[in-house]
Amino acid sequence: MRAFDYVSPTSTRQAANLLSSTWGNTEILAGGTDLLALMKEDVVTPKRLVNIKEIADLRGVKSDSSGLRIGSLTTLAEVAEDAGVREKYPAFAEAVREAASPQIRNMATVGGNLCQRPRCWYFRNGLGLLPKDESGKELVEEGDNRYHAILGNDGPARFVSPSTIVPVLIAYGAKVRLEGPKGKRELPLEKFYVIPKTDRDREHDLLPNEIVTEVVIPAANGWKVAHYEIRQKAAFDWPLAVAAVALKMDGSSVQAARVVLGHVAPTPWPSPQAEAALKGQPANEDSAKKAADAALANAKPLSQNAYKVQLARVAVKRAILKAAGGAA
Amino acid sequence: MPDYQWPDPAHRTLIGKRTPRVDSPEKVSGQARYTYDVKRPGMLYGKMVRSPYAHCKIVSIDTSAAEKMPGVKAIEIVQKPGATIPWAGDEVVGVAAIDEATAEDAARAIQVKYQKLPHLVSDAEPPAGAAENQGPLSLDDLGDMLQNQVPERQIVALIQEYGISFKPTEEDIKEAKDEGVPDSVIEAARNATVHPEAANKTKSNYIKAATQSQGDVDKAFAEADAASEGFYGAPVIVHCCMEAHGSTSEWTDPDHLFVHMSTQNVSGIAGQMAEPLKLPAANIRVHQDHVGGGFGSKFSPDRWGIVTAQLSKKADGKPVRMMLERDSELEVAGARPSAYARVKVGAKKDGTLVAWQSHSWGTGGPGGGGMPPIPYCFSIPNQHKEHTAIRNNIGPARAWRAPNHPQACVLTMSALDDLAAKLNMDPYEFFLKNLELTRLSKIYRDEFPIAAEMMGWKEKWHPRGQNISGNIARGVGLSLHTWGGRGHASDCDLSIHPDGSVDIKMGTQDIGTGTRTCIAVVAADALGLQATDIKLYIGDTLYPPSGGSGGSTTPGGVSSSTRRAVVDARDALFAKVAPALNVQPDDLEARDGSVRVKSDPSRSLSWKEACSKIGATPITSHGHNDQAAAKNKPDLTNSGVGGVQMAEVAVDTETGIVKVTKMVAVQDCGLVIDPKMAESSVLGALVMGISYSLFEEKIMDPTTGRMLNADMEFYRLAGLNDIPELKVHMMTGPGYDERGVIGLGEPPVISSGAAISNAVANAIGVRVGVIPLTPAKVLAALNQTQKAGA
Amino acid sequence: MHDDESVLKTPEEPMEERSGVSRRDFLKISTIAAAVPVVSGPKMVLAAGEQVPVRGPGKVPMTFNVNGKAYKASLEPRVTLLDALRDSLDITGAKRVCDKAECGACTVLLDDKPVYACSMLAIEGQGKKITTVEALMENGKLHPIQQAFVDNDASQCGFCTPGFVVACKAMLDKHPDPTPDDLLHELSGNICRCGTYAGIRGAIAQAARKGA
Numbered sequence A: 001m002r003a004f005d006y007v008s009p010t011s012t013r014q015a016a017n018l019l020s021s022t023w024g025n026t027e028i029l030a031g032g033t034d035l036l037a038l039m040k041e042d043v044v045t046p047k048r049l050v051n052i053k054e055i056a057d058l059r060g061v062k063s064d065s066s067g068l069r070i071g072s073l074t075t076l077a078e079v080a081e082d083a084g085v086r087e088k089y090p091a092f093a094e095a096v097r098e099a100a101s102p103q104i105r106n107m108a109t110v111g112g113n114l115c116q117r118p119r120c121w122y123f124r125n126g127l128g129l130l131p132k133d134e135s136g137k138e139l140v141e142e143g144d145n146r147y148h149a150i151l152g153n154d155g156p157a158r159f160v161s162p163s164t165i166v167p168v169l170i171a172y173g174a175k176v177r178l179e180g181p182k183g184k185r186e187l188p189l190e191k192f193y194v195i196p197k198t199d200r201d202r203e204h205d206l207l208p209n210e211i212v213t214e215v216v217i218p219a220a221n222g223w224k225v226a227h228y229e230i231r232q233k234a235a236f237d238w239p240l241a242v243a244a245v246a247l248k249m250d251g252s253s254v255q256a257a258r259v260v261l262g263h264v265a266p267t268p269w270p271s272p273q274a275e276a277a278l279k280g281q282p283a284n285e286d287s288a289k290k291a292a293d294a295a296l297a298n299a300k301p302l303s304q305n306a307y308k309v310q311l312a313r314v315a316v317k318r319a320i321l322k323a324a325g326g327a328a
Numbered sequence B: 001m002p003d004y005q006w007p008d009p010a011h012r013t014l015i016g017k018r019t020p021r022v023d024s025p026e027k028v029s030g031q032a033r034y035t036y037d038v039k040r041p042g043m044l045y046g047k048m049v050r051s052p053y054a055h056c057k058i059v060s061i062d063t064s065a066a067e068k069m070p071g072v073k074a075i076e077i078v079q080k081p082g083a084t085i086p087w088a089g090d091e092v093v094g095v096a097a098i099d100e101a102t103a104e105d106a107a108r109a110i111q112v113k114y115q116k117l118p119h120l121v122s123d124a125e126p127p128a129g130a131a132e133n134q135g136p137l138s139l140d141d142l143g144d145m146l147q148n149q150v151p152e153r154q155i156v157a158l159i160q161e162y163g164i165s166f167k168p169t170e171e172d173i174k175e176a177k178d179e180g181v182p183d184s185v186i187e188a189a190r191n192a193t194v195h196p197e198a199a200n201k202t203k204s205n206y207i208k209a210a211t212q213s214q215g216d217v218d219k220a221f222a223e224a225d226a227a228s229e230g231f232y233g234a235p236v237i238v239h240c241c242m243e244a245h246g247s248t249s250e251w252t253d254p255d256h257l258f259v260h261m262s263t264q265n266v267s268g269i270a271g272q273m274a275e276p277l278k279l280p281a282a283n284i285r286v287h288q289d290h291v292g293g294g295f296g297s298k299f300s301p302d303r304w305g306i307v308t309a310q311l312s313k314k315a316d317g318k319p320v321r322m323m324l325e326r327d328s329e330l331e332v333a334g335a336r337p338s339a340y341a342r343v344k345v346g347a348k349k350d351g352t353l354v355a356w357q358s359h360s361w362g363t364g365g366p367g368g369g370g371m372p373p374i375p376y377c378f379s380i381p382n383q384h385k386e387h388t389a390i391r392n393n394i395g396p397a398r399a400w401r402a403p404n405h406p407q408a409c410v411l412t413m414s415a416l417d418d419l420a421a422k423l424n425m426d427p428y429e430f431f432l433k434n435l436e437l438t439r440l441s442k443i444y445r446d447e448f449p450i451a452a453e454m455m456g457w458k459e460k461w462h463p464r465g466q467n468i469s470g471n472i473a474r475g476v477g478l479s480l481h482t483w484g485g486r487g488h489a490s491d492c493d494l495s496i497h498p499d500g501s502v503d504i505k506m507g508t509q510d511i512g513t514g515t516r517t518c519i520a521v522v523a524a525d526a527l528g529l530q531a532t533d534i535k536l537y538i539g540d541t542l543y544p545p546s547g548g549s550g551g552s553t554t555p556g557g558v559s560s561s562t563r564r565a566v567v568d569a570r571d572a573l574f575a576k577v578a579p580a581l582n583v584q585p586d587d588l589e590a591r592d593g594s595v596r597v598k599s600d601p602s603r604s605l606s607w608k609e610a611c612s613k614i615g616a617t618p619i620t621s622h623g624h625n626d627q628a629a630a631k632n633k634p635d636l637t638n639s640g641v642g643g644v645q646m647a648e649v650a651v652d653t654e655t656g657i658v659k660v661t662k663m664v665a666v667q668d669c670g671l672v673i674d675p676k677m678a679e680s681s682v683l684g685a686l687v688m689g690i691s692y693s694l695f696e697e698k699i700m701d702p703t704t705g706r707m708l709n710a711d712m713e714f715y716r717l718a719g720l721n722d723i724p725e726l727k728v729h730m731m732t733g734p735g736y737d738e739r740g741v742i743g744l745g746e747p748p749v750i751s752s753g754a755a756i757s758n759a760v761a762n763a764i765g766v767r768v769g770v771i772p773l774t775p776a777k778v779l780a781a782l783n784q785t786q787k788a789g790a
Numbered sequence C: 001m002h003d004d005e006s007v008l009k010t011p012e013e014p015m016e017e018r019s020g021v022s023r024r025d026f027l028k029i030s031t032i033a034a035a036v037p038v039v040s041g042p043k044m045v046l047a048a049g050e051q052v053p054v055r056g057p058g059k060v061p062m063t064f065n066v067n068g069k070a071y072k073a074s075l076e077p078r079v080t081l082l083d084a085l086r087d088s089l090d091i092t093g094a095k096r097v098c099d100k101a102e103c104g105a106c107t108v109l110l111d112d113k114p115v116y117a118c119s120m121l122a123i124e125g126q127g128k129k130i131t132t133v134e135a136l137m138e139n140g141k142l143h144p145i146q147q148a149f150v151d152n153d154a155s156q157c158g159f160c161t162p163g164f165v166v167a168c169k170a171m172l173d174k175h176p177d178p179t180p181d182d183l184l185h186e187l188s189g190n191i192c193r194c195g196t197y198a199g200i201r202g203a204i205a206q207a208a209r210k211g212a
């Protein structure tokens, strides 16, 4: 790790002030489970770390009229154990409990989880987020892309968005709140993720001196939500595909649906096609299969990841059936 | 003549009983000191500049900026400009500084310019006609072959056929001997035709490494009732020892080096460091208390170990610690060669195997590697085999638990299982039918029914693909294996002190296999004491040498030398004690903490009282296990074990995810010193087996030539929750005990891949030929049958 | 403009330097990776109207509470808690294996919760209660989970063992009678290469019965 200086502001405004307005100079340190690895690998080389853990306002789970508000410094373990989360947003609690390992969940924060960087092995090996060799050859396309994107992968970005808790948050209709030099703003969570077009872009709609302060999940009244992951190992393994589904039922047929895929594209991947396919249908094996086919209809596998299309389909199908069978 | 033979069951007090591992308390309490934990006064921290390119030439090295950095104490150029780098991660410059961060900054400040050369990191099937004849062998070729564990016979045959491209000097020969190069290879090189002109020829990436025939294959296939053809393989995997390779070196004076090293080979390190450091081996002391895994990858000081000592020298002898980073550990510190084969195998209607034909290939890095021993275990009467070695830039190969056997086992047992399916035979019956083709048929015959009983094979086996409910397919598979495991050369010094304390000094090491416990049990058993009563001093070149812990040679070696030493010491003690009890020494026995008269146990002295008769100077004895003698006339240690494994799996046919739901191992290892340790070894091997069958693969990037998963995230290792019920049965009693002690580290890791692959084929009805059995491969296999069926 | 200056520039309120360190000097210290380690009182920087201390990049005095004892050390902010424990305090039970949150060998308790010491900075460990495997023994007697590891032969080479012991203790504190589901979720963060999992399962079963 390269040397850096270290500041621990006590307010979000202070923190925003201590951050540089260009990427590369400073980084926000939350749980550090991702950032320190990136710094050890020399992928991220900040000259200053702004430790935000002394900002008390960013901690804890509150609930008010806008729904559930989760401070960005709340750890994954705190979320997984929060009675309110478990009761009202069980699919989210389940996704959090399945993420990473107990040690990581004790350290990692919700804000850090939303802002974590891709696990693409070219990126982590220091070959760039949009990796190319000296001759301009695209490393992912030409190389080993077994874990890369099958959707949204026409551009130079072919990594997959890493968080396994974001798809289900999007399915719940979550919003993210940010605070920066220009004040506060709120975005639907799916809008927070962008596909970088150049090496200067990042994969989040985040300014270098902006801080994620809160995630807000609206009340899940009447929605049945499920999260499904396909992982090779039983635990502590990055999934090969994730699907989150929220269904609003009208009797036995689907009145409205949200279908969000994870680990298939450079961003979390909402699928309006699958949502349309479900609308007005009963939620059963047949409709789930059709919705899954619709979700993956536009998939364009790379040279080595065609199998992921099948896995993503299965994840969507199973998440739909799980949602239909389960509670909110 | 003292009676060194292992005691019969009636006279064993600890041998064969479940003695707890003697060093467990240290390990569970965090007190066990590993090389990584050693901190010497004034210690500096070493780092290595490594090549980012898989194949390149060093153009220039500029260390000036690093030299000027405060806190930087030494810089050592490892490979000079002009040197050719054969793999990414190869060592270029070493630095030592006052702390790790400074060393890292310094390494970053060193500017190295490289000229890239074309590389190959693939081990895909060689293009037709690409393979060239071997041609005369260079010194590097020989070194690579030895690294790749190419069998001695194969190397000798190649030398005789093609000659060599260099003239071996007496110095080369001496060095080769020191490094343990087999005599037959040295002899062959001495007598070989020398073709100096071949030294400059650039070599192909593809080398015809072997062509072997026996019997009449064409005729045998023509007469066979059934033949099955398939493609099978196992990729390059790595050791990923939890404790990285590395050492701490310090010059205690200008002529003496003190080394703490993470190694499987304490007694063998000094000899390997002597030449490069131009220092008599006797002046190098090597020490190690505990080692965090080796699995075959830690026999040599390695280049980084030499550089560490050189950095220390430059830093006025100050201790320098250099442990590998995790990524380097996976890139350069150990890999198991790959092996792939197109196999055709034929049998009679009743299952009798008659013919084998294989085209195999694989890589062990720049050395290519040799043909794995196929067909494995079964000597099928008619065979034709061709092997192509791929020389590429993936990094070096090293012995990985049971070198070449797991790969050979996958290639062979998968092919045989496919043939059984073709014959509509239960593989259990099919393998049983052919046991006469193996060297250990009696052992396998004992083991098969035990394994079947433990697995519930009769109830669980069904023809392929016929136990699918919903999207879950279940199946069982089996495999068998063999290994040598004769004890290595070992020397043991044992003392019985007048105060009753007993100590043993031996330059061996405990790599987690229970070596300490094994020595203590053997000694305590003969003295009527508890294992914890024996004070052990191991892991130091100050103690008598004992072989490296590889090839399952340690239990046989250390137990034999200890047995000889303890019997001599005990007899000497009896001679001192006999007068006090008014009997002849032969009338005495040591039991339950006393020395007593055999015929009248009431006449006894407590152990302490007995030892007080020793006089002022302790009784000392020396035991030696002579490897060559043990080979000619096995007495305390022996060779040649057999084992059978069965696996049960559940496969999700929609996702291709394989879960092992049960595994059974039945294993022989001659006389079992401590069944508790033995079972742990087998259980651990099953875990490793499941891990390499489902998850492990060294993944290389074709464009950059770098390893992409040099971490513990995408180099997946099985976790606790991936491991199902495991059952182990050790063969003991008549037919086993009297063979003497045989090692156990390698054999139980061999069959797992084949057994699990066979279980998956049984479950889903189609073969996934190449491990690891990932969702991508399982789904591809399933899709193919669907297409074929449609 | 020098690229590095943007470190200190925000569009809203440019920062000011105090405590006698001129702005340019500060820039040097904060941007030279290989700066000479210096031990001094913290510099201050004005942010949103308040003084915020800047620590590093040189050595910073730190205090730790490890296993009930107070320790002092002078370390750069970039030193991880694991390296501080092992290399500066000579508490070596926690091991460095992957060094990036993938294996669990470095597991310690931070305010009684298991964390990876490799993936947090030492400077963040100040003011917290840090417990390593060394502290589990009481009066020379093994903790029940440690004894259970011995009885079930749950260590081979033993390099993963300290991390596993700490993780198991934390898991059992939370789930005294763990179900397979608890193991799946609460004991998934540790890897053993020797394959001692069967022994570890046995040890957990034994310690759970005894109420470790």
Ligand SMILES: Cc1cc2nc3c(=O)[nH]c(=O)nc-3n(C[C@H](O)[C@H](O)[C@H](O)COP(=O)(O)OP(=O)(O)OC[C@H]3O[C@@H](n4cnc5c(N)ncnc54)[C@H](O)[C@@H]3O)c2cc1C
Pocket (backbone or CB within 6 Å): A027, A028, A029, A030, A031, A032, A033, A034, A035, A036, A052, A072, A098, A099, A100, A101, A104, A107, A108, A109, A110, A111, A112, A113, A114, A115, A116, A117, A162, A163, A164, A165, A210, A211, A212, A213, A236, A237, A238, A239, B713, C100, C101, C102
């Ligand atoms: C082996 C392994 C397995 C894992 N498995 C999973 C998994 O299954 N599912 C999953 O979802 N995740 C997984 N993770 C990732 C893990 O969840 C993240 O590392 C973690 O959530 C990051 O949180 P943190 O607080 O530690 O962030 P940090 O490491 O502190 O920060 C991560 C990034 O976010 C930025 N950041 C942090 N907080 C904020 C904020 N409030 N505002 C703006 N930017 C911010 C940082 O600057 C940095 O760029 C795994 C990680 C590892 C190492």
Ligand code: FES
Pocket (backbone or CB within 6 Å): C095, C096, C097, C098, C099, C100, C101, C102, C103, C104, C105, C106, C107, C116, C117, C118, C119
């Ligand atoms: S060393 Fe910290 S998790 Fe591996």
Ligand code: FES
Pocket (backbone or CB within 6 Å): B242, B292, B293, B512, C154, C155, C156, C157, C158, C159, C160, C161, C191, C192, C193, C194, C195, C196
């Ligand atoms: S005991 Fe060796 S790694 Fe676990």
